[in-house]
Amino acid sequence: MANQGRRWFEQRKEFVAHKRSEGGAEVPDLFTRCPACHEPLFNEVLAANGHVCTMCGHHLRIDATTRIKLLCDAGPLEVHDDHLLSVDPLHFVDSKPYGQRVAASRKKAGCNDAFLAVSSHIHQVPVEIGSFEFAFMGGSMGSVVGETITRLFERAAERERPAIVVSASGGARMQEGVLSLMQMAKTCAALARLQDRGLPYISVLTHPTTGGVAASFAMLGDIILAEPEALIGFAGPRVIEQTIGQQLPDDFQTSEYLLDHGMVDRIVRRGDMRDEIGILLRQFLGLPALPRAQRPANRASDDDPALREGTDAKLEGSSP
Amino acid sequence: MDIVLDFERPLLELHKRIAQLRALEGEDGVNLSASIEQLEAQALKLQERIFTRLSPWQRTQLSRHPKRPYTLDYVKDLCTEWLELHGDRAGHDDHALITGTARFQGRPVAILGHQKGRNTKENLDRNFGMARPEGYRKALRIMHLAERFSMPILCFIDTPGAFPGIDAEERGQAEAIARNILEMSRLTVPIFAVVIGEGGSGGALAIGVANRVVMMENSVYSVISPEGCAAILWRDRAEGPRAAEALKITAKDCLSLGVIDEVVPEPAGGAHRHPEQAIRTLGECLARHLEQLRELEPEEIRADRYDRFRKLGAFTQIQASA
DSSP: OHHHHHHHHHHHHHHHHHHHHTTTOOOOTTEEEOTTTOOEEEHHHHHHTTTBOTTTOOBOOOOHHHHHHHHSBSSOOEEESTTEEEOOTTOOBSSSBHHHHHHHHHHHHSSSSSEEEEEEEETTEEEEEEEEOTTTGGGOBOHHHHHHHHHHHHHHHHHTOOEEEEEEEOSBOGGGHHHHHHHHHHHHHHHHHHHHTTOOEEEEEEEEEEHHHHTTGGGGOSEEEEOTTOBEESSOHHHHHHHHOSOOOTTTTBHHHHHHTTOOSEEOOHHHHHHHHHHHHHHHTTOOOOOGGGSOOBGGGSOOHHHHHHHHHHHHHHOO | OOOOOGGGHHHHHHHHHHHHHHHHHHHHOOOOHHHHHHHHHHHHHHHHHHHHSOOHHHHHHHHTOTTSOOHHHHHHHHEEEEEEEOOOSSSOOOTTEEEEEEEETTEEEEEEEEOOOSSHHHHHHHGGGOOOHHHHHHHHHHHHHHHHTTOOEEEEEEESOSOOSHHHHHTTHHHHHHHHHHHHHTOOSOEEEEEEEEEEHHHHHTTTOOSEEEEETTOEEESSOHHHHHHHHSSOGGGHHHHHHHHTOBHHHHHHTTSOSEEEOOOTTOTTTOHHHHHHHHHHHHHHHHHHHHTSOHHHHHHHHHHHHHTOOOEEEOOOOO
16 A cells, blocks of 8 residues: 555656646656656656666666666565664754654655665675665665665675665765764775675665765775766765856766766666676676576566565554 | 954953053052952953853854864874875875874874864965865875884864865765775774864764764864855855754764764863863873773774774664564
């Protein structure tokens, strides 16, 4: 039930979003307008293409559940730490109290915080993998996200599995102040232990990856893969412009710019991401190559009871 | 040029009057000691009233005061044989973050610290204490040096933040900070960090993953500058004082959040009025912590640091549904 509600809500959200951008012009909700080329795209076709525009190749934003479905093998899957909940250590109030902001985000994004961690497989390699949920307060990292990622690295070390983190985050969560900053140290220390065990960690950068997330585990992958045209950097472009009082180059802080400057290993289109990760992992672990024909399907075609159950439990459990 | 903060003004006026009376007494030989004593008592009271009730914003202003002792002031007073070591061995030397070796109480130590300038010329050279990637990479080089030769590392944090500029991004500011944080977590020599002024976000943490982290009483440590936070939340940098309050950035707040281990008291009136005294107090604190850390084996030191950061954060759990 909860899952259905969520799906409906998201479709409605997208529909409303482009209705606004078109100045009120009616677009039937079977379509989504590509934010880059403005072509209307069949939702079904768009989903089948991993939410990449079939006209211009623009990578539309996807939620953490969709991300996991696209990357992981169909089959068993275990959701972790989705019962962790933010508290309000600073009693932070801006236009509304932080507690209310979290409650609103839980409702909107259909999850308890901005990170989804699971155990699954990619190309039959058992992995500990997680993805940011940008819809939850801009994917910002507070104590819950920091703890979930730390546990992901610790679990990977303990189970002797590779770790993969897909980032989409504006950075540290202001509302938890200096405790958010400390999550950078906590996650990186756990990552160091994983590295010391000789296990690979692949960092996937998607739009946007900035601030405290960029300046911690996101830029520390043994391999760093970036989706095309993602914004990646330490300081936000506006802050830089204000500081130096100059116009920024057009492609500044894009994936392509980072590749040019030696900061990422590869730019990988969304449709190729799963295969590239699988190939790299099997190479690093000394496993035999998996011919294309033998590669398992991803979870996208699945109804995916494992992920849905996770979500249902989460939402039921979270109702006050 | 003496920079006077608004809330200090009444106190400084009083001090000025006392000085005038003293001068008068000397010149004319009249006895004004009664008046002077009275004024001094008044000044003491006023000082206590002002400095025990400093708002987070006032502390932010103090933390940025150009008369506060900076890294080099601490190092030169507390250490002997200070030799600054330069360069990241990849083409750059960052003057906003200084590194070197010295002796503290006769024992060798490695030192890293942000360095601000006291005037425009110095600040252009020091980039206002905002380091670029090369600064963090130089710091990492010195940390590895310290690890090889078993020298404790002392870190002096005093930065508005890592420099947000095109060149810094181009050379991988995010990666440089991240790398330092990770590498610091795995060192087996004792690391002691102190926030002496501004503890500005990732730029501070990049030399802040220590076994012991302390803050000077009037320093601040924050995930974002109050002005930056205000610009995002209220679209107005002038709301800085409000953001300073909300962000809980004072030494006392950081202590209660578990982020730091100790608040180092500053002399009455602030470190900028009596720098030598502030430096001495920090020296005592540093000696005590280094003594404790010296008891630990290398692996224990690493584990101690891991546990210290591992427990930071605040969250709760909801009951999983049956």
